[in-house]
Amino acid sequence: MSVQVRRSPLRSFGKLCAILFYLCFALFPIYWLVKISVTPDQLVYTEGTKLWPSTATLGNFGKVIFQTDFLIFFRNSLFVSLSTAAVTTLIAAAGGYAFSRFEFSGKRILVALLLLTQMFPLLMIIAPIYRIVAALGLLNSLPSLILVYTAFNIPFATFLMQSFFDGIPKDLEDAAMMDGCSRFQALRKVILPLTLPGLGATLGFIFTAAWSEILFALMLIRSNDAMTFPVGLLTFVSKFSVDWGQMMAAGVLALVPSCIFFIFIQKYLVQGLTSGAVKG
Amino acid sequence: MTTFTNKAPGGTRARTSLYWRYLVEPYLYLTPAILLIALVMLFPLIVGISYSFQTVNLLHLDKGGWAGLSNYADLWADRKFWLALENTLVWTFGSVFFQFTLGLGLALLLNTRFPGRRVFQALVFLPWAVPTFLTALIWAWLFNPVIGPLPHWLAAVGALSEPYNILGDPELAIWGPITANIWYGVPFFAITLLAALQSIPSELYEAAEIDGATAWQSFTKITLPFLAPMIAITVMLRTIWIANFADLIFIMTAGGPANSTQILSTYVFTTAFKKLDFGYASTIAVALLGLLFIYAALVLALRRKFVKV
């Protein structure tokens, strides 16, 4: 992890083992998901423990794409997750900055309050939230989910952003402000570029949180047109049987937009400091 | 902390400036967050907590009668509550410990140079993108001896006497959801810690190298202290979040067999939505909230003591 590159063979071997371990641990379950998605229905159980089915099919993917509403669900999920991630990160960055850089009256109470919202199981407050959303006339609409998800994720994201700001020396913006920048200009020109990895991580975190959320998506949305992808997955578990192949195929497809999103924020995750190249 | 000697924006008189920076300016940045939370969460939260002092049924929310502290008295005598509390501790700390250790290892690994690092990074972060519901299903499959390989492998290396489903074994069942949770959560720690690692000025390491520090020394003397604030906050947030995270357990074992994987949040769920007893469910939830609050206060106090930022 340090700068000095020591090429002792033992070290390289250890590193290789670590890389392989992480790869297998992360990918094997996903491999299994892919395997089930290409297994014909009749072989799901009979060849259950085989590493690859004797005949593979892409039929499940065809059915999911052409015969179900999954493309609509994807579009809805993507819209909700991206909007939530963008709005939340923006609001949380402002809040985190205030927590990191100011000492002010009411700060502790505010921190306690934000933490409190994270400690009470959300399912206990579904009924009142349902009424609020209904009163706003947003029931059965995607904006209702964006609103609710943003509110849920702000505390978490704010603390996360605060820690990233804490990691940036204050001298930097002080220097900029000495040079005549306003605080906001210093924030935008000096600090923000330095927190890009933090912003990327927060964006990614909120995106996946919204992407997986199921409880409120289930409760607040009724119609197929506004259904999000995780709720769509639930419909494969019916009273009569579970369509594993199609369900897993839908799951594999769901990885595609997330992957694209991650590749996009990856750039910011690794190109952190403008000052130095990536440390090796 | 910012000191008084700093030049205030616009260079106004000191009095206005103090007023500005202690009362107005921080709130300018915080207003959107506060407004949104107040609108969506504060009122429901108060309502939710107030249920614990009532006898309320979900289907008759308006007909609740005040019950004083009787729900809390019931809770104290509830065998299932204490069992669930014990399981919650195993579930939360088991998950957080491994998520954190493996996540830190991964972050350190990703912060070094090796061929194919970008592709590697994209691949190991994938589990994070898998929706929880699907994560639970995949792992439930992997642990099933008819359709998953894990029991056979575990039996082959002697960890299990025969290939059976550990989710049906009350001694081991909780480790099924914990494994799934570790898998799902490692990328979170890896990403946040990696982002924090990236902002450690590389000059520090160069200086340490010139001074002849070993890798271990620069890890404990530079890396860890720099990561400490991030570690404290992420571990705390994750602990809170995981303690409340019922989805994996709910889908994989539904709290069974025989309550051996029943944690407080799944207990809240069954009480609220199967028994429809919102009063008692809220009481359990408040107890969980109290415990988490004490925990968070401890972590924040520790952080203030040991981390100098």
Next chain:
Amino acid sequence: MKRMLMSAGLLALSMGTSAWAETLKLVEVITSPERTVVLQNLVDGFKEANPGIDVEIVSVPWGQAFETVATMIAGGDVPDVIEMPDTWNALYADKLVPLDDRIATWDHGTTLTEKTVAMGKLANGKMTMIPYGFYLRAMFYNKKLLAEAGVTELPKTMDDFMAASAAVSKLDGKYGYCLRGGPGGTNGWIMMAATMNGTNEFFTADGKSRINEPGSVAGIQFLLDMYQKGYAPKDSVNWGFNEIVAGFYSGTCAFLDQDPDALIAIADRMPAEDFGVMPMPVGPAGKAFPTIGYAGWSIFNTTKYADDSWKLVAYLSSPESNAAWSKRVGVIPIHTGADQDPFFKTDQFKGWFEELNSPNYIPTVMPTYLEEWGYFTSTVLKDTAQEGLLGQRTAQSLADEWAELLTDAYGNWKAKQ
């Protein structure tokens, strides 16, 4: 910006106008994609016959249906018409429209079978629902597995059943019984207890539960033995509907007690010649007590369109609609004469009709009229039965706990009558 405002205005306008047209909200709870299509077809027929009434079908995922519907109602978003499973009926009975008067003047009211009317009234003495069909338990068996294990004769009694299960379990990785230790296992426990006890009465004349009588305890012990002797898969302690059905069609276990609706999944994945359906095994008294369940259509009393809601329920319950519906969703229909339909005369349905036509098989109705029943079956019974299966408790201690709860619940119900 201007365009946005205009389109927002248009949207508001269109929403305003659509509120004028009458839209009934119909919530479907026992869902699968194919089933929703069948319901949609029926509803389309209704809309054609009744222009001016629009019907919106809301299908909630079955696994979360109970929570979802409860939250909808708690949030004040109450549907007009709902598909009502028997286990929910008592909870919602006071929010439902009694249909007795309407049925009395309905063309098809007279052909409803006696059982249909009796069960529609079970919750509080009024017809709070019109059942649309019945689910009766019978035993599916895997012909191939039985042949492999050398079981030549189908088990008739409980002892035969245990012996056949033991024989199949000798095969490597195979088991006798697809035990349902997880969600929804109640029927199995109650049925076995009743069969061994020789009666399906739940309560004595003075209101005491019969579940902890020695016969009933023997029935509970029967299932504990089945599991503890290894005649059921080890993880079946967690199995719910989908797992037992999958366990059966994957050939993991040879016997499965299920309702006709399981045929839908099984017939899709198993060749018809590989499995059959026989009556439930009989107990020492020579009788068996397969459970019978039902679901139906109900109207919430908050509806603004009581007359049109009734029209919809009547349409769905008419002999033609009901015949089409029951064939597709796997239930036994509600109008007299429906059993003459050639569809039900196939071998597939043999087990069920044998049960219906022989005096030795007495269909057992669960006491779903008890308000505590839902929680008892979904949570209490499941958790404690798992403790029993895992050897942490004896059959007697399970039975005593259940009996105490049921006796109390029965007392509460009696007090309200």
